[in-house]
Amino acid sequence: TDLSTTIADRTFSNCMMNAAGVRCADENDLNQLIASPAGAYVTKSATPNVREGNPEPRMKSLPGGCINSMGLPNHGLDYYLDFVLKDQAARPDKTNLLSIAGTTLEDNLAMLHKVADSDFNGFVELNLSCPNVPGKPQVGYDFDRVREILTQVFAFYDKPLGVKLPPYFDLVHFDQIAAVLNDFPLTFVNSINSVGNGLVIDPNAERVAIKPKGGFGGIGGTFIKPTALANVRGLSLRLKPEIAIIGTGGVMNGTDVFEHILCGASMVQVGTQFGFEGTRIFKRLSKELSAIMAAKGYQSIDDFKGKLKTFD
Numbered sequence: 001t002d003l004s005t006t007i008a009d010r011t012f013s014n015c016m017m018n019a020a021g022v023r024c025a026d027e028n029d030l031n032q033l034i035a036s037p038a039g040a041y042v043t044k045s046a047t048p049n050v051r052e053g054n055p056e057p058r059m060k061s062l063p064g065g066c067i068n069s070m071g072l073p074n075h076g077l078d079y080y081l082d083f084v085l086k087d088q089a090a091r092p093d094k095t096n097l098l099s100i101a102g103t104t105l106e107d108n109l110a111m112l113h114k115v116a117d118s119d120f121n122g123f124v125e126l127n128l129s130c131p132n133v134p135g136k137p138q139v140g141y142d143f144d145r146v147r148e149i150l151t152q153v154f155a156f157y158d159k160p161l162g163v164k165l166p167p168y169f170d171l172v173h174f175d176q177i178a179a180v181l182n183d184f185p186l187t188f189v190n191s192i193n194s195v196g197n198g199l200v201i202d203p204n205a206e207r208v209a210i211k212p213k214g215g216f217g218g219i220g221g222t223f224i225k226p227t228a229l230a231n232v233r234g235l236s237l238r239l240k241p242e243i244a245i246i247g248t249g250g251v252m253n254g255t256d257v258f259e260h261i262l263c264g265a266s267m268v269q270v271g272t273q274f275g276f277e278g279t280r281i282f283k284r285l286s287k288e289l290s291a292i293m294a295a296k297g298y299q300s301i302d303d304f305k306g307k308l309k310t311f312d
């Protein structure tokens with residue numbers, strides 16, 4: 001079975017990769033992803049300069065999931081841009097993703113100008129959904145702000161670019177964000193980021209599990225899969241066909257990957273479970289997805305991508 005996928009004019013050997021933020025902040029993490037069967041990697045969301053992030057404990061694993069309020073710790077854009085440029089020179093036929101998450105519009109524009117002026121020819125993933133920068137809202141929930149940002153970005157940025165969105169929980173919000181996104185030459189939309197501002201408690205200590213923001217943080221893992229699938233499907237039904245969808249959220253096994261693709265995902269990102277298992281997860285997920293496809297007689301993901309049935 002063929003697990004390859006195509007987004008815009010780029011073909012990836014495998015339709016699975018990591019989600020930004022998980023085991024992708026250092027070059028040895030990224031080199032492990034390169035050595036794995038993952039179809040691509042995305043780098044930890046970058047800010048213009050090195051950033052410490054929030055005080056620890058800032059991440060807690062749970063059965064089947066996790067809560068995090070990392071606060072955007074990263075080595076700064078130059079570190080990741082240097083890495084992807086070196087990798088691109090060594091493997092010119094591969095496309096990878098560079099995630100950026102400026103805490104201000106100015107920072108995002110400055111970073112995008114730097115990337116525009118470089119030889120980078122991969123995809124930029126503009127993160128509009130970080131839930132963990134104290135005092136900063138998840139931009140993706142402010143539709144006018146998203147329009148303003150994309151207007152200013154596409155005034156000069158002409159390389160492939162997508163956005164990473166927070167989860168929406170109202171069909172009218174799918175309509176509203178799609179109406180904004182359809183006005184721009186986006187290469188992809190990645191849904192979803194962690195479900196923002198959940199609260200995990202340690203009942204023995206009668207205390208929250210993580211330190212930042214009084215214990216509030218982004219939730220990932222198996223419990224967010226129904227929300228992730230709804231967002232992939234809701235956007236797939238509303239976005240113009242030129243905008244590909246990357247499905248992220250709740251992927252633990254091959255069935256979860258299959259479901260994201262049924263909902264319309266062209267690429268599936270794995271966060272929490274990749275964090276637990278490491279890069280060997282990509283061999284396991286590839287085996288599991290291949291077995292599902294073989295049992296159903298599917299040769300490639302296009303045989304079932306977006307073909308979710310309803311009762312009517």
Ligand SMILES: C=Cc1c(C(=O)O)[nH]c(=O)[nH]c1=O
Pocket residue numbers: 021045068069070071072073101127129130131132133193194218
């Ligand atoms: C880029 C910051 C993010 C972070 C973080 O660095 O706290 N955690 C998430 O779950 N999603 C994010 O987008």
